Amino acid sequence: MSDPVLSVRNLTVDLPKGMERKHAVQDISFDLPRGEILCVIGESGSGKSVTANALMGLLPPLMHVSSGEILFQGQNLLKLDEPALRKLRGRVVSMIFQDPLSALNPLMTVGDQVTEVMAAHGEGTTETRSARALELLTEVGLPDPALMLHQYPFRLSGGQRQRVMIAMALALEPDILIADEPTTALDVTTQAQILDLIQQIQRKKGMSVLFITHDFGVVSEIADRVIVMEKGHMVEQGVADTVFATPQHPYTKRLIAAVPRLREADRPSASSGGDGTSESVLVVEDLNLVYRSGGGWFSRLREVKAVQDASFTLRRGRTLGVVGESGSGKTSLGRLLIKLLDSDSGRILYRGQDIASMKESDFRALRPKIQMIFQDPFASLNPRSTIGHIVTVGPIAQGMRKADARAKALRNLEKVGLDAGAFGRYPHEFSGGQRQRVGIARALMFDPDVLVADEAVSALDVSIQAQILELLDKIQRETQVAMFFITHDLRVASQICDELLVMQKGQIVEAGPPSQIFYAPKDAYTRELVAAIPGADHALQQA
Structure with a gap:
């Protein structure tokens, strides 16, 4: 494994009192390798998204980190105040959210939302930001990027909106890209395109990617390494091919077994008439x-x-x-x-x-x-x-x-x-x-x-x-x-x-x-x- 760009040590995030368990994540440790894709997989409630939000400093007020460290270049991100964290978001670490329609402002054009990321960090001039936005929309494969600059999110398909989110995340060329279930609601061809796009960009720019998903099928397409989480605990981690071939934890085995697979034979008929066909x-x-x-x-x-x-x-x-x-x-x-x-x-x-x-x-x-x-x-x-x-x-x-x-x-x-x-x-x-x-x-x-x-x-x-x-x-x-x-x-x-x-x-x-x-x-x-x-x-x- 290459040198880690980010290290998480003994991270524990507490849930509000009265919840079914005390911790959203408990005592988890892992490294995000430089220039690799690390997939975090688990069911809803396993703590995947909470971990990502903790890295970004975006935990809701009712949750708080009770112990642990998140280290970037020797600096503990958990010790930084909000203004310092705001400077890091977008420039050092960016996030692609699961639902692009909810994450995009319906009252702003695509171009304005991409340039806003750069303007918030004082990057460039109005002209250079517009040129950069056009370049980014071209890079993520949107059709007719010059026209797309002036479109509103509701006019775009789900796959196109996700590409806009990726363009925004890449605006300041961050070291780390966090992708939180970015393909869950997409059809298979669009999903394949988005996965391929993330891989291309990661290789081209040498970024580190933390990819969150519940689908081992997606993991097999994109991951270099895998972390498996269950109810706030990290139960297994390792090289993706090794985890696939020889999963150690029963929960990992259940997740792999649950991935829907193509049947080789057709489904047995539940009912048929005298001629072999149903009414x-x-x-x-x-x-x-x-x-x-x-x-x-x-x-x-x-x-x-x-x-x-x-x-x-x-x-x-x-x-x-x-x-x-x-x-x-x-x-x-x-x-x-x-x-x-x-x-x-x-x-x-x-x-x-x-x-x-x-x-x-x-x-x-x-x-x-x-x-x-x-x-x-x-x-x-x-x-x-x-x-x-x-x-x-x-x-x-x-x-x-x-x-x-x-x-x-x-x-x-x-x-x-x-x-x-x-x-x-x-x-x-x-x-x-x-x-x-x-x-x-x-x-x-x-x-x-x-x-x-x-x-x-x-x-x-x-x-x-x-x-x-x-x-x-x-x-x-x-x-x-x-x-x-x-x-x-x-x-x-x-x-x-x-x-x-x-x-x-x-x-x-x-x-x-x-x-x-x-x-x-x-x-x-x-x-x-x-x-x-x-x-x-x-x-x-x-x-």
């Missing part, structure tokens, strides 16, 4: 949706074909997955199926009835039979309502007696792995995986024929992902519900889907069983998606 529940024929904007006095009409001539069949007890990059039309298609959006043309036949052409008043009686599990389990649950109210309010509104709704809610909560005590608690008292279980319990209250799962596991740790996927599989086998599963992670799709649709720019470019899609793809775009799967080679070797 059709939903038949989609030539469905189209066009988003239109502008067209006023001073703007040109802009049209985006979100869904183009989509046709497929969703069968009882089977899961149809749809994969593709952000903007491919996956979520729009899912929203058409549950009539949160109205189609421009085409048919959606639910048990022989065309619901696409139905008015909302006519469809209302059928709505309970087509339910949705949302991507963000916290945003989709009312923080002011108890779990009991969240799960029962829909059925009660549909005419179910309160006593019956309560009894059914308790049965469903037990079915998804939550005890009866959850009924009277609030969403903030649960972890992300538990909140997603609540969302599933809510959807099951109507005994639906169709479940639309929109990125239902993308925000979860890989080990929690595995639990939720297992739960969905169990529920499907018990209830024979048909599932439309939207995901950007092809590894997840391989685990749970019986058939797959591949979407690109609103079109279904390929359809078939997972074995065909992953091992004999016909379309060039499908081959590109499969090639971008993080850790694909390692995953296939271990499958």
